[in-house]
Structure formats: structure tokens, C-alpha cells
Amino acid sequence: AQKVTQAQTEISVVEKEDVTLDCVYETRDTTYYLFWYKQPPSGELVFLIRRNSFDEQNEISGRYSWNFQKSTSSFNFTITASQVVDSAVYFCALGRGSTLGRLYFGRGTQLTVWP
């Protein structure tokens, strides 16, 4: 069975702090895909990153970075020098490599960045 766990329901930080959002996944597939989406207060879902199971290189995009570790089945997301505009719900999701592209979502982490 496929499962994504985001144990942090809510996180609050003050602007300019670094913050890491945890994501742990379960799958028996050898090929799979991991995603992060952002849902700001306006409600839409914004795609942030897609990573396949064969690429364990960490990724950095501006203030965002992702740490993928197959050994611990984790795909954590770090925001450096957080800003108020980073306040949102962040979802981690898992997709299988062999079937029809559906995503298994975690329950999300509400991040609040205070000025």
C-alpha cells in the first residue's frame, strides 16, 4: 500500500528563520515519484517539485531545498530565511511508477510565518 505521512500538522516560525517540513512515505515499488505542492490562503495548489526514486540528489531552488533519502523513506522540504509569503499548507505526495498516475497525498502541514 502507498502512504504518505506528514507528522507536523502545524508549524509556526518568525520571519527569517529556517524551517523544515517532514515527509515520510511508504511504498513497495522500486520506481516511484515524490512531489511537493503549496496551497496558499487563496486556495489553489501550486506545484513545487517532482523527484523520481532513482535520483537521490538534493535539489535547491532559491530559498527552497529538498532532501531525498531512500534509506529513511523521507523527502523533506526546507525553506531558508522564511518569509510571510511562505505561509501556506504544504502537501507531500507519492506517485507510482507503474500505474495510472494517481497521487497519494499526505494530510498537509500548515506553515505560518510571523513578521
Place this chain on the structure above:
Amino acid sequence: NAGVTQTPKFRVLKTGQSMTLLCAQDMNHEYMYWYRQDPGMGLRLIHYSVGEGTTAKGEVPDGYNVSRLKKQNFLLGLESAAPSQTSVYFCASSEDRQGATDTQYFGPGTRLTVL
């Protein structure tokens, strides 16, 4: 490109009423999906389609029907609305890439309340 659009944005129904949610995408994607988002539950897949004329059940299909008569449109129907169907509904689409879960792009959502 408009990406993925959904109509309506908001709707209030009485128990037992019917309605159809419309999703349209202009990215020529093969796959389309309907999810519902409930507080603390993440997103759960209702139905999906792998191409024009095809539909399949997802994780929570009961009480919903779908149709994909045209490649760019995916309709979600509620034949007899129930309060348990109060939710935010998201449509998504993705390319067809065999053996891979491609990135899903989401519409802005429809907030439905059933009284």
C-alpha cells in the same frame, strides 16, 4: 494558456439536489482527475480518466459520477447531494507518460456546501 479551470467557484446545494462541476484544461493532457479536500484529510481521489471516453473509480467514488466526452473536459456529477459531500473539489490534469507519474496541475477548486 489558462491551464486548468473549474466552474463554478462556489455553490450551495440543498440535500437531494443535483449538480455538475465542470473542469476544462487547455494543455492537451490525456489524464484528468477529480479530488476532494476535507479539513485534516489531504486530497483524496474521487474519479479519474486516462483519455477521452474513459473513466475509472478512485479512492472515494461513492455518490459521484463522471464523464469525459471531450479530451479537454472532465465533468463531476452529484446526483443527490448529501451533507457529507460538503468539501472543496479540485480537478487536475497531467500528460500521459507510460510508467511514470507525471506532474499534475490543479484547477483553482470549487467550494461546495450541502445543507
